[in-house]
Amino acid sequence: MSDKTKKVRQMALGAMMYFPAGEHISSWRHPEANAEGLMDLNYYKHIVQTAERGKFDMFFYADELYVWDRFDSGIEQSNSIRPEPFTLLSALAAVTERIGLAATVSTTYNEPYHIARKLATLDHLSGGRAGWNIVTSQTNEEARNFGKDEHLQHADRYGRAGEFVQVTQGLWDSWDDNALLFDKEKGRFADPDKLHTLNYQSEQFKVRGPLNVSRPPQGYPVLIQAGASEAGKELAAASAEVVFAPGSAFGPFGSVEDGKALYDDIKGRMAKYGRSPDDLKILPGVLPIIGRTEEEAKERLAIVEELTPERLGLDLLSHYLGRDISNLPLDEPLPFVPQMDGFNQSKSNLARILQLLEREPLTIRQLYKRVNSRGIAGTPVQIADQLEAWFLAGAADGFNVMFPQLPGGIDDFVDMVVPELQRRGLFRQEYAGTTLREHLGLERSQSRYAKVQSY
Template sequence: MSQNTAIFNLFFFNPQGDYRFSWRHPEAPGQEIFTLKYYADLARKAEAATLDNIFIADHVAIWDTVPSGLAHYANPRLEPITLLAALSAVTEHIGLMATASTSYNEPYNLARYFASLDFLSQGRASWNVVTSWLPEEAANYGLEQLPEHGYRYQRAAEFIEVVRKLWDSWEDEAVLINKQSGYFTDPQRVHQLNHEGKFFKVRGPLNVPRPPQGHPIVVQAGSSESGKQLAAAQADIHFVFMSNIEKGLAYRADMDRRLREVGREPSQFKILGGVLPVVVNTPEEKQQREQLIQELMNDQMALDLLTTYLRMDLSEYDPHAPLPPLPAEEGFDGLRTALEIIRGYDANLTVLQLGRLLLQSSDSWLVIGTAEEVADKLSEAFNAGAVDGYNLMFPFLPVDLDNFIEQVAPLLKARGVMKQAYSPGTLREKLGLAPVANQFSTKN
């Protein structure tokens, strides 16, 4: 069954919400963010509301090489595949999207992890591909510095190619478990890869049969030139940031062109916009919300984040003065859109003001208003074709999720923008994505 409604994902950037200071909210969870019960409760809420996926972002390092070190924000988090495997046992329909890096893993490992998650969840696994951009991550894997941007994406392209081959190394009919003949498998339907490329040499086959989805869904979130090309060539779903319909339509047109150039149909490629949906039903609620945010933000954290984005030491600059000259784009290997984001803000803002803006939403789309206004905005962008759905990046958990489920979701369902119930089948089938043929198939 084809999905003709928008895709809605519960997105975790931090366990307490999408802001880097979400943990300071008066109602934010504490130590329970390291327990299964906390995530299971959120997952059950999301599934009861018929959200499509749980999408877990990830880093493989502590963000601590900034002036404040661990003082304000250490970003601890549970490992996504482990967590989603546990959540597969307490959910039945909702998709499970885990972030995993191609820079600090091996294809065989990840092919096996995601195949296993797909079996455990009965076909609900997705892999969000990242190449990792924090210097702290590189340092955890024996590297003196972050590998160059182009190198990381070349490795990622071959990495995904090998993973797909490993998923295909068992044909769908390979498993026999024939007690009479003594054959566990049909040896003619289990294949070695003998892959030799620039980055990887992998014999295969995988020691897990072909997953229920054939290929678990591949998601990609980078929007640099290299990121968009990788998405067009390899991804089923592309996670992007958009701030209005016009930009969304322009981005889709660009991706449609790239897809056709590599021989793919745009209809089989889903674009999800990142959005921070905040329900405030009165002017007083909005004012209280804004006041709370100002109180929770930390100026040093704001300066730290701007430092990280720009890869510049800002300690010698007056935080109340305008931003110093930015680095040249050529050769800049910071966060994908760091310079674009900063240049998109008012040039008259001070260093500290810019940092505080980044703390609140970075380049995500903040949609704040009454439940009706939030539903209007999300419906409008979807109906215009700017996106196929949203990563819902709730600033504060669980309060913002609860408000969305209780107030916005019923409006979206009434308009036909959000589905009323889950359709049968694997996640790939639920989202209207075509099955992937086995490249090693010997079936006539």
């Protein structure tokens, strides 16, 4: 292949919404945030259409299945209100044309048939733009909404997740691509020989099938995974096509070396599952706080850092640690070392806290502020410099971009950072395809039955 025809490697970009007003737990308080818009379709329409104008690969909507009422501050000082993802993304599919539409869906508190049907429908209605962020959930609050007193143990829920994905993919393969005939003259709607009944049975699931939705346009919606624990990395290596990796979370953007170590670790596990490293895109999270000058960026960062009340910051740290530390002296270090063994919430969050404590002695006050200080502040050129450094060093295939407040944060990124990345040849000028898989450079998923028939 000549230099002129060689395909230039470019970044993938996801536009992430964790809290509807922004990534920060107190983003609703930001003076530029539209806190009242969180149940208004026009609010989400503006955000996603802006991301599409910026040629983002996807809009990613994070979801949870509970109100964070473990602490009073979770009700009084933070936002637990969020729309249901399939309803929201289906509405957004009607007002966009190219951008991928992905959402968090729990494998612990759903059943494969439901999720296979909903995602297949979204993929059809959006013209092949659906993505699924596979999560196992992480809190007892969620368990209590689904008939359980406690959350499944970490290993059990990841085992269930791996099997859940297999069953869902089997259901997506129910109909061959050319199974539907629509032959009005002969009265033949479908070819019975091209319909497959799954008949899956194990201790976890008993699913006959077939699915009553035809095969999705992408074959399978794009599979996304965010866990960075050992079990999470194995699940990603086995089945994920996009990984949202820790990046800017819990402090500055982190080191390129840390990012590359995680990148190489996950991709290095793929061969044993018969997969190529190119089958998976790793997108670290980044929360850019953008100013037209360095001084403006610092001022904007200071606003974000002062949004979270002390009680809420301490309670959030208590949540991540799995124990209440609110009565401990703030200007002294933790009197205990958090233990990963037996911990049954998000192990990747706890691991990042342990990493912070290993690198420098922090008081509780410093630690909770560090946990809440997620952004990188700079001019558009400085932000692009950091993204380029990670990308060219092989620590990322792109980035899952988070925003300090919405909708202004995404407006700033699209208007100021995207043009700089495009100028450097690091990001697309226009969409080349119409499906999320095409944006990400991923092959359309082939049916297991087509593979059998090709032998």
